[in-house]
Amino acid sequence: MPARLCGNLNLSDGGIMKTKLRRLPLLLTVVSSALVVACAPAESPLTLYEFDCGVIRFESITMFGVGDDETDVRDMIVPCYVVEHPAGSLLWEGGLPLAIAEAGDWVESPPVLLRQDQTLADQLPSIGHAIDAFDYVAFSHMHFDHVGASSEVQGATLLIQQAEFDAAFADSVTVPFFDPAVYEGLRNAPRELLDGEHDVFGDGRVRIIPAPGHTPGHQVLFVDLAEEGPVVLAGDLYHFRESRSDTRVPEINVDSALTIMTMGRIEQMVIDEGAQLWIEHDMAAYLERQSRSNVHR
Numbered sequence: 001m002p003a004r005l006c007g008n009l010n011l012s013d014g015g016i017m018k019t020k021l022r023r024l025p026l027l028l029t030v031v032s033s034a035l036v037v038a039c040a041p042a043e044s045p046l047t048l049y050e051f052d053c054g055v056i057r058f059e060s061i062t063m064f065g066v067g068d069d070e071t072d073v074r075d076m077i078v079p080c081y082v083v084e085h086p087a088g089s090l091l092w093e094g095g096l097p098l099a100i101a102e103a104g105d106w107v108e109s110p111p112v113l114l115r116q117d118q119t120l121a122d123q124l125p126s127i128g129h130a131i132d133a134f135d136y137v138a139f140s141h142m143h144f145d146h147v148g149a150s151s152e153v154q155g156a157t158l159l160i161q162q163a164e165f166d167a168a169f170a171d172s173v174t175v176p177f178f179d180p181a182v183y184e185g186l187r188n189a190p191r192e193l194l195d196g197e198h199d200v201f202g203d204g205r206v207r208i209i210p211a212p213g214h215t216p217g218h219q220v221l222f223v224d225l226a227e228e229g230p231v232v233l234a235g236d237l238y239h240f241r242e243s244r245s246d247t248r249v250p251e252i253n254v255d256s257a258l259t260i261m262t263m264g265r266i267e268q269m270v271i272d273e274g275a276q277l278w279i280e281h282d283m284a285a286y287l288e289r290q291s292r293s294n295v296h297r
């Protein structure tokens, strides 16, 4: 009797079935290896890559419910993440709009300054990937600083909460900091409209978790790394460390009460899973990780 496939690979798994044909030879190799060697983690690697997709510089941060005298932090990193799974790839977050990178300098966008030195597309070859070769793309939410690569991820299936999609593509877009011109390319993209949690590759290791409040369909990403342990990429659930330690809700959030409920639910998940939570815009934490590696396993 062949060794049981471990939870990391499941032949009836929808994620594998949806995998694009070009990845099948690799998949079959991985699956057959799993049959022989069974559940060694090395047989089913999961890798998280982290990229610099821009910087936002603030003069005042009071819009986030944090006083200007409470922290010296005024620069936010705008990260993009790539998840490579044996069954496919996921882009999580799309960075600043491409026009910012084209400007090649700080761009004034009152009340902030924006800068992007390299587009995601320019950085992906360093990991042997191309911007138009993702199986899936998902954003924590549709604010302009999270969806910059929208027009370049052709062919990827968009994983988005129904509430976020409805707000983003309404006849009249009313959510602050949604810029339909930036994400218009996603309007007719292949998509899965979500109403709650979604297991991206069917083995529980990469899961989209609804986290509404900042926007109607804000979501976070759970990634169960073998070496570094589980990580929650928290989108804009928090912007500053004070936001998390003191439960501060930005003025710009669409629903404050819902945000606080979401924060409680995600914090409980972090405890239950023994996970790290990454505040995505936390520049110091980002630089600290980058000083070691932008590759996480």
Ligand SMILES: [Zn+2]
Binding pocket: 141, 143, 214, 236
């Ligand atoms: Zn946001």
